[in-house]
Amino acid sequence: MEVVRPAADGVGRPAVVVVHGYAGSGRLMRPFADTLVRRGYVVALPDLAGHAANTRPLGDIEREIADVVAYLRARPDVDPDRVALLGHSMGATAVVRAGAADPRIPATVAISLPDGEVATTGPRGLLLIAGAWEPGGIRAATRAAGRVEGRRTVTVPMVEHVSVLFAGRTHREAAGWLDDALAHRPDRSDVAATQRVGAGALTLAGALLVLAAGLASINRPRRSGTTTPDRDRLVWLGVTVVAASVAGIVGGPLLAWTMPAPVSGYLVGYFAGAGTVLLAAELVYRRRAGDNVPGLSPRAVATGGALAVVAGAAVIVPVHAGLTAMVPHGPHRWMVGMLVLATAVLLAGAHTAGRPLWAMLVVVLVCVPLPIATVVGLAPGFLVLIAPLVAILFAVYFMVMALAWRAAIPLGHTVAAGALVIAWPVAAALPLA
Structure with missing residues (x-):
């Protein structure tokens, strides 16, 4: 796991666990750290089991996420009540489940959610993002999961399942949603999606x-x-x-x-x-x-x-x-x-x-x-x-x-x-x- 934090010392900062999808890696999700750390967040980028530098076979992803959340909450520079989740594809399904299982999670961002049924109950503060060129099943799952009151659904034009991660609108919507849900005033409003x-x-x-x-x-x-x-x-x-x-x-x-x-x-x-x-x-x-x-x-x-x-x-x-x-x-x-x-x-x-x-x-x-x-x-x-x-x-x-x-x-x-x-x-x- 890589942890990225603002250069300036601070306490009680909001934090986000950024979870990659199947065949992804923490490095693939690093642009979200580039965007969020500039806004004052501490960001954790795990390699899930079976991926990148993690040589364990695929297992209980929700447990892995819970372990990372617990680690962030124990850090002196993180506010334990302002730890949010963001995930892509398989990672989106995992953060939705993890957010529903932990009532202390104030906000969750699910990008390219492949399974709309997992979001029928909880979590609170859910933003759903999908690319306009994604497979029809992912777009349908995103729409279905977004029908619950209090959620927001965003379709990013002219991107598919991978390029949605590097779209400026994806980053702006995710950062804005987290800022509002965590009552955070960003240090800067930069978007570093394609850097x-x-x-x-x-x-x-x-x-x-x-x-x-x-x-x-x-x-x-x-x-x-x-x-x-x-x-x-x-x-x-x-x-x-x-x-x-x-x-x-x-x-x-x-x-x-x-x-x-x-x-x-x-x-x-x-x-x-x-x-x-x-x-x-x-x-x-x-x-x-x-x-x-x-x-x-x-x-x-x-x-x-x-x-x-x-x-x-x-x-x-x-x-x-x-x-x-x-x-x-x-x-x-x-x-x-x-x-x-x-x-x-x-x-x-x-x-x-x-x-x-x-x-x-x-x-x-x-x-x-x-x-x-x-x-x-x-x-x-x-x-x-x-x-x-x-x-x-x-x-x-x-x-x-x-x-x-x-x-x-x-x-x-x-x-x-x-x-x-x-x-x-x-x-x-x-x-x-």
């Missing part, structure tokens, strides 16, 4: 530009090759993609049930199953055509390793600095390793298509069944919420892959870079169950 994510985004953009400039500066001719596979090859690719998707659907649940992080485990099984089929089909195709299977050369290992280090650092370091916790702890370390390997298998299989555009198309088609599987209950529903993040990470890798191709670097040399860029942020964030 950290903005700096992280600029760092990420700069790192990627440096990487792109380095690849573009390599003075080599573009690789030649067939623009479009022949008909037999296209038919073979089509059948292989379908078989790979089926293998992913089967492999996902198998690994989800056996690993300590079920959502990460599902992706490990899906990517590994689909990639194995793609690689096996390529091996069969080459054997039938009488082609040799290429091996790894020292140059390939060196080039791939260098790209992996640079591309991985260009993404992971800015995300950790500006958004959420990316340093794995405990079992998260080997979960990151497992997902990196599985992603590498998928990308290596996709690159058998031969050119960047075809490799990208293979990845997209193989992954299309994932959201469908979540809707019908064959995959964890949380995959729907992290789908935009995974898509962005794949897009970053496709950019690196295309630049490497133009610099005459074979697609296979970029596999390690793509595996790190895609898998590390996902596996480091998804919790231990």
Whole structure:
């Protein structure tokens, strides 16, 4: 847990426990500390069990919140009767329950509440915030929970489940609600919603530009090759993609049930199953055509390793600095390793298509069944919420892959870079169950 307080000494200050959601971290919620501490609050940012630096498996979140509240009430700089709660998503459900169980909590802010039924009784002083682009179930739950007299419901325009945390209106509404409920006159009225994510985004953009400039500066001719596979090859690719998707659907649940992080485990099984089929089909195709299977050369290992280090650092370091916790702890370390390997298998299989555009198309088609599987209950529903993040990470890798191709670097040399860029942020964030 990180505790952030005003620089000036004080006693009897109001305090807020800020609770992250599933796959979040205290670092992800740090912008709320930036806003509230400027207004004179003491803010506690816990990593819930199973998340970030907390290596215990997911457990009784309400008990964790109660322990943090008790800690704050015992601090000499905190007024024990003015400790409030703020939570996002899973954390919103938890703070609503914790606030209802503790009548001394004067105010609760629930952002992106996924379960409206938990708010049918208590807590007092409840503000509900949701993004306009959130899933329909969250918006409905927020409306249902807000029907109780004395509550306020706010819909923040043009934001979804994650970006709602960095919207200026979210911060202004939450801070104003807490000020009124806790009878607090703020030291300052600053809103620091985007300060950290903005700096992280600029760092990420700069790192990627440096990487792109380095690849573009390599003075080599573009690789030649067939623009479009022949008909037999296209038919073979089509059948292989379908078989790979089926293998992913089967492999996902198998690994989800056996690993300590079920959502990460599902992706490990899906990517590994689909990639194995793609690689096996390529091996069969080459054997039938009488082609040799290429091996790894020292140059390939060196080039791939260098790209992996640079591309991985260009993404992971800015995300950790500006958004959420990316340093794995405990079992998260080997979960990151497992997902990196599985992603590498998928990308290596996709690159058998031969050119960047075809490799990208293979990845997209193989992954299309994932959201469908979540809707019908064959995959964890949380995959729907992290789908935009995974898509962005794949897009970053496709950019690196295309630049490497133009610099005459074979697609296979970029596999390690793509595996790190895609898998590390996902596996480091998804919790231990």
